[in-house]
Amino acid sequence: MYFNFLINSNVIVGNGTFRNIHKIIKQYGYSYPLFLVAEGFAKSNLWKIVFKKINDNFNKTKIIIISAKTEPTYNSLRRNLAEAKKTYCDVIIGVGGGSCLDTAKAVAVLIKNKGDPVIYRGFNKIKKKGIPTICVPTTAGTGSEATYNASFVDEKSNIKMGINGNNMFSTLSILDGETIISCPQFAAIGAAVDALVHIIEGYSCKNSNEFSDMFAEIGFKYILKSIMDLKNF
Numbered sequence: 001m002y003f004n005f006l007i008n009s010n011v012i013v014g015n016g017t018f019r020n021i022h023k024i025i026k027q028y029g030y031s032y033p034l035f036l037v038a039e040g041f042a043k044s045n046l047w048k049i050v051f052k053k054i055n056d057n058f059n060k061t062k063i064i065i066i067s068a069k070t071e072p073t074y075n076s077l078r079r080n081l082a083e084a085k086k087t088y089c090d091v092i093i094g095v096g097g098g099s100c101l102d103t104a105k106a107v108a109v110l111i112k113n114k115g116d117p118v119i120y121r122g123f124n125k126i127k128k129k130g131i132p133t134i135c136v137p138t139t140a141g142t143g144s145e146a147t148y149n150a151s152f153v154d155e156k157s158n159i160k161m162g163i164n165g166n167n168m169f170s171t172l173s174i175l176d177g178e179t180i181i182s183c184p185q186f187a188a189i190g191a192a193v194d195a196l197v198h199i200i201e202g203y204s205c206k207n208s209n210e211f212s213d214m215f216a217e218i219g220f221k222y223i224l225k226s227i228m229d230l231k232n233f
Contacts, residue, residue, distance in 0.1 A: 008146045011173045018095075018136055018176040021050060022057040025091065028172070030132065034062045034089035036080070036104045038096025041138045044182035047095070062087045066100040071160070073153045077117050081107050091171075093134040095179070097187070098142025101135045102150035105170060106163050108133040117163065118154060124165035132171040138179045141191025143198065145173040185230060192227050195219070 012024070025033050033054070041047055042065055054061050064083050067076070084092070084107045094104025109130030110117055120126055135145035144150070148169050151162035180188070202208060203216040 008169045008173055010171065011146070011175060013175045015177045017174050018046070018179050019050060019053075021093070021134075021136070021174070022053045024134070024172075024174070025093070026057070028091070028132070030091040031058070032060075032088055032090045033058060034064070034084060034087065034092045036064045036066050036084075036092065036094045036096070036100055036107065038068050038100040038138060039065050040068060040184070041096055041179070041182060046178060046182060060087070062089065066096055066103055068097055068099050071153050072099045072103055072151070073155050074118050075155055077103060077106055077110075077152055081110050081117065084111065089131065091132045091134060093136065094170075095136045095138060097137070097139040097191075098144040098151075101137060101142070101144035101170075102152070102162070104135065105130075105133055105144070105168055106150045106152070109163070109167055117152070120163045121154070121161045122164065124167075126163065126165050126167040129167050134172045134174065135170040136174045136176065136179055139183050139187060139191040140180055141194035141198075143195075145170055145175075188230050189227075192223060192230060196223055199223070 017024075035054070037047065042063075051063075062084075064080055066072075066080065080103055092104050092108045094101040106117065109126050109128075110120070112128045112130045113120065113126055137145050146169075148166060149162050149164045150168055151160055153160045183191070199216045199219045202212050203220075208216075
């Protein structure tokens with residue numbers, strides 16, 4: 001038996017890391033960042049601090065605000081893609097929940113792959129790698145920063161079917177507990193429950209193995225140990 005793990009292993013972990021995102025961008029050799037930021041996080045004090053540093057270090061930085069009021073659709077993806085194409089960028093940074101990160105990853109690949117987004121529904125239909133992406137989650141449940149999935153709803157069929165495949169991984173993920181602080185309590189609890197559901201699914205599915213069971217058991221213990229702290233969020 002062999003195991004094939006499809007994960008993004010290029011991850012920076014550390015509280016306060018996001019405050020130095022401008023240094024990380026330069027460290028990786030990028031000069032023209034495009035930020036996709038969830039509208040809720042865009043109102044936070046942390047984003048205001050970071051945004052000033054970004055403006056001080058980069059010229060003509062483009063910011064696209066991503067709505068999280070509804071599930072991302074292929075129509076919203078088309079709008080954000082069109083907006084992103086108006087400016088040159090050499091890296092896309094998604095800062096937000098799963099919807100925002102999914103949009104950032106999809107925009108990054110669709111800039112390099114021609115055609116309407118809906119033709120890429122399914123698995124491994126993206127043939128060219130997109131421009132580099134950095135994902136910074138502001139919730140703790142979706143795991144979009146580490147997966148090769150980006151979920152969107154087709155408004156015509158009302159079916160949720162994403163753009164998935166090996167070319168959908170982010171280039172870098174930043175896990176910073178400080179970015180989670182501004183998350184509303186309801187959303188934070190929902191993210192915790194979402195993570196528990198994923199853990200239970202992975203543990204109980206037919207394709208589970210010794211490694212996935214090990215990670216599931218550890219994750220389950222961590223969540224049970226800390227989930228009650230959300231009552232004071």
